[in-house]
Amino acid sequence: MESARWLQLQRTVRFGDTDAAGVMHFHQLLRWCHEAYEESLERFGIPARHLFPAPTWARPPSQPEAADPGAESPSVALPIVHCSADYLAPMVCGDQLRIHLEPKLQDAGAFSINYRFEPLDPVPAASQPLGEAAAPRPLALACTRHLAIDRHSRRRCDLPTPIRRWLEMSGIGLGVRPL
Amino acid sequence: MESARWLQLQRTVRFGDTDAAGVMHFHQLLRWCHEAYEESLERFGIPARHLFPAPTWARPPSQPEAADPGAESPSVALPIVHCSADYLAPMVCGDQLRIHLEPKLQDAGAFSINYRFEPLDPVPAASQPLGEAAAPRPLALACTRHLAIDRHSRRRCDLPTPIRRWLEMSGIGLGVRPL
Amino acid sequence: MESARWLQLQRTVRFGDTDAAGVMHFHQLLRWCHEAYEESLERFGIPARHLFPAPTWARPPSQPEAADPGAESPSVALPIVHCSADYLAPMVCGDQLRIHLEPKLQDAGAFSINYRFEPLDPVPAASQPLGEAAAPRPLALACTRHLAIDRHSRRRCDLPTPIRRWLEMSGIGLGVRPL
Amino acid sequence: MESARWLQLQRTVRFGDTDAAGVMHFHQLLRWCHEAYEESLERFGIPARHLFPAPTWARPPSQPEAADPGAESPSVALPIVHCSADYLAPMVCGDQLRIHLEPKLQDAGAFSINYRFEPLDPVPAASQPLGEAAAPRPLALACTRHLAIDRHSRRRCDLPTPIRRWLEMSGIGLGVRPL
Numbered sequence: 041m042e043s044a045r046w047l048q049l050q051r052t053v054r055f056g057d058t059d060a061a062g063v064m065h066f067h068q069l070l071r072w073c074h075e076a077y078e079e080s081l082e083r084f085g086i087p088a089r090h091l092f093p094a095p096t097w098a099r100p101p102s103q104p105e106a107a108d109p110g111a112e113s114p115s116v117a118l119p120i121v122h123c124s125a126d127y128l129a130p131m132v133c134g135d136q137l138r139i140h141l142e143p144k145l146q147d148a149g150a151f152s153i154n155y156r157f158e159p160l161d162p163v164p165a166a167s168q169p170l171g172e173a174a175a176p177r178p179l180a181l182a183c184t185r186h187l188a189i190d191r192h193s194r195r196r197c198d199l200p201t202p203i204r205r206w207l208e209m210s211g212i213g214l215g216v217r218p219l
Numbered sequence: 220m221e222s223a224r225w226l227q228l229q230r231t232v233r234f235g236d237t238d239a240a241g242v243m244h245f246h247q248l249l250r251w252c253h254e255a256y257e258e259s260l261e262r263f264g265i266p267a268r269h270l271f272p273a274p275t276w277a278r279p280p281s282q283p284e285a286a287d288p289g290a291e292s293p294s295v296a297l298p299i300v301h302c303s304a305d306y307l308a309p310m311v312c313g314d315q316l317r318i319h320l321e322p323k324l325q326d327a328g329a330f331s332i333n334y335r336f337e338p339l340d341p342v343p344a345a346s347q348p349l350g351e352a353a354a355p356r357p358l359a360l361a362c363t364r365h366l367a368i369d370r371h372s373r374r375r376c377d378l379p380t381p382i383r384r385w386l387e388m389s390g391i392g393l394g395v396r397p398l
Numbered sequence: 399m400e401s402a403r404w405l406q407l408q409r410t411v412r413f414g415d416t417d418a419a420g421v422m423h424f425h426q427l428l429r430w431c432h433e434a435y436e437e438s439l440e441r442f443g444i445p446a447r448h449l450f451p452a453p454t455w456a457r458p459p460s461q462p463e464a465a466d467p468g469a470e471s472p473s474v475a476l477p478i479v480h481c482s483a484d485y486l487a488p489m490v491c492g493d494q495l496r497i498h499l500e501p502k503l504q505d506a507g508a509f510s511i512n513y514r515f516e517p518l519d520p521v522p523a524a525s526q527p528l529g530e531a532a533a534p535r536p537l538a539l540a541c542t543r544h545l546a547i548d549r550h551s552r553r554r555c556d557l558p559t560p561i562r563r564w565l566e567m568s569g570i571g572l573g574v575r576p577l
Numbered sequence: 578m579e580s581a582r583w584l585q586l587q588r589t590v591r592f593g594d595t596d597a598a599g600v601m602h603f604h605q606l607l608r609w610c611h612e613a614y615e616e617s618l619e620r621f622g623i624p625a626r627h628l629f630p631a632p633t634w635a636r637p638p639s640q641p642e643a644a645d646p647g648a649e650s651p652s653v654a655l656p657i658v659h660c661s662a663d664y665l666a667p668m669v670c671g672d673q674l675r676i677h678l679e680p681k682l683q684d685a686g687a688f689s690i691n692y693r694f695e696p697l698d699p700v701p702a703a704s705q706p707l708g709e710a711a712a713p714r715p716l717a718l719a720c721t722r723h724l725a726i727d728r729h730s731r732r733r734c735d736l737p738t739p740i741r742r743w744l745e746m747s748g749i750g751l752g753v754r755p756l
Binding site for chain 2: 082
Binding site: 234235237238239240241242244246276311312373 | 413414416417418420421423425455490491552
């Protein structure tokens with residue numbers, strides 16, 4: 041089953057992502073995870089300023105605050121409390137990757153995201169052993185776990201509505217239209 | 220005049236690019252410059268492995284070395300010997316940017332690239348003072364200067380042919396078909 | 399029990415490590431882990447060039463290769479195949495941290511390192527509830543797992559002798575003199 | 578003349594600072610510059626929280642706000658408006674560097690810092706050509722320029738007193754005792 045278009049992203053390994061061993065340096069993968077999470081929300085229709093803090097003065101004159109009720113700095117933070125990654129094959133500069141995201145509601149105030157990194161153009165079927173499944177072998181797997189925290193009380197709280205909707209729609213998957 | 224499609228790129232400011240002042244942390248801009256340079260070459264038709272070193276063992280089975288004469292690690296390095304940046308306006312998480320590249324041949328063994336970062340959706344003309352030009356005000360300007368170095372002798376040498384062609388075509392600009 | 403001096407490191411949270419939420423951005427912790435691992439080896443007496451690849455031309459004239467048998471690029475790579483991190487409390491710019499490393503031999507060709515990040519100057523005992531242990535509460539925990547890979551055959555191999563000695567000495571702990 | 582102890586710092590090139598060409602990736606140098614600037618202020622006696630923003634909730638219980646009048650988020654920002662770097666020689670993993678800082682007052686609301694990166698243990702005099710000065714050849718030079726901006730009005734303002742004192746003392750140099 042194909043996943044929704046906001047859950048399948050792409051990225052290319054850049055020269056600055058590599059180290060002197062010639063391959064992607066391990067902690068860059070975690071950066072890619074967060075950037076993929078942000079891009080997924082963006083594609084789904086949630087503007088960054090509804091979830092990530094930014095100074096109020098930075099707002100351009102074309103977007104007065106009155107016109108955008110979600111525009112003030114969000115009152116709920118979504119810090120990462122856990123992450124992990126498994127590196128299954130090296131990635132080199134220029135490699136084109138597909139990233140599959142699998143967001144999951146944990147409870148009313150927490151969610152996790154699983155990430156699967158695959159080659160964009162996997163080895164063609166003809167060169168694979170007989171009987172092997174067509175699904176490309178992942179290059180890396182990763183996971184992040186996020187908690188909702190009220191910015192003022194610094195206590196756990198419920199997830200904001202937009203992210204809750206993103207989680208629900210992502211669970212349903214194929215064929216669902218984003219916001 | 221519009222520039223060639225490999226010289227106009229886009230990028231979104233991500234959360235990890237910001238610092239506790241709420242805006243893009245200055246050295247991230249230099250990372251974006253190098254990534255834009257790599258993406259420009261890629262769009263022009265120059266594979267990363269023709270210019271950037273990578274371990275030979277990392278080659279996928281679908282791309283045997285014999286089939287790709289440019290595939291062995293490139294014999295010419297193109298290190299950056301100078302860079303600079305001017306920050307004209309703050310950028311916050313979620314900002315969508317247009318990046319204009321202006322590559323220039325310096326001599327047979329050196330080139331530079333100027334970068335202009337602009338808002339993707341600039342302030343509409345109606346909100347601008349009368350008589351002001353329509354061109355969006357840049358958010359940042361940057362420059363990198365690259366030398367060709369022979370990997371074995373460690374001496375200056377001529378630029379590789381693909382990058383020379385990219386520089387020539389970029390100078391001609393609009394309407395030129397890439398490789 | 400105090401741990402060996404090569405297993406207790408320090409670091410200060412820098413401005414570029416933070417994000418617009420005002421706290422350390424999660425993936426920086428994994429960078430700190432690798433840097434702590436490198437510093438630990440350095441303090442123990444293992445030069446970086448014995449374990450991490452570097453171009454041979456980069457050797458300074460004062461260190462001719464003949465004088466240093468371990469100087470050629472190491473034949474064994476030690477890639478990270480797994481990492482994880484738990485974030486227990488936020489860290490802000492200027493925070494001074496103590497990092498405890500706990501390296502562990504897994505088998506002849508693999509090892510892991512556990513990392514514990516604590517405030518360098520923890521909350522004084524007087525301000526703590528009665529009966530609470532004096533050990534400072536960690537701010538974060540992390541783990542990396544490394545495999546030994548022969549650079550030429552790309553197959554698993556035994557750990558290099560210096561890292562094996564570092565693992566053994568680290569297990570014995572206090573009072574052991576490094577190389 | 579030797580410079581003050583808060584203007585001479587050290588750092589080691591780490592594996593994650595390198596790229597697949599085997600040398601320090603250019604934009605890492607700008608990160609090192611900012612970290613050296615922060616460390617210089619810290620050694621001079623200016624706590625990070627007096628100059629760099631941080632969330633108020635992050636304050637540890639041992640440092641109540643009342644006890645520290647400079648503890649609230651600083652009202653003046655010091656954004657970088659320009660930077661540049663010259664790369665004179667490659668740096669590889671494990672290289673130990675000395676960083677010399679030369680801060681300069683530009684006007685009441687602006688300052689710049691020049692950075693010189695040298696090998697910590699330069700080539701011994703015996704191996705140098707006759708008559709050559711003993712001063713080690715720099716590996717890289719860099720510069721950052723900072724403006725004082727009032728956080729509320731977003732207009733230029735005067736530099737905060739602590740940074741002004743750091744600039745004055747740095748100009749006087751040797752023999753001056755920090756705060």
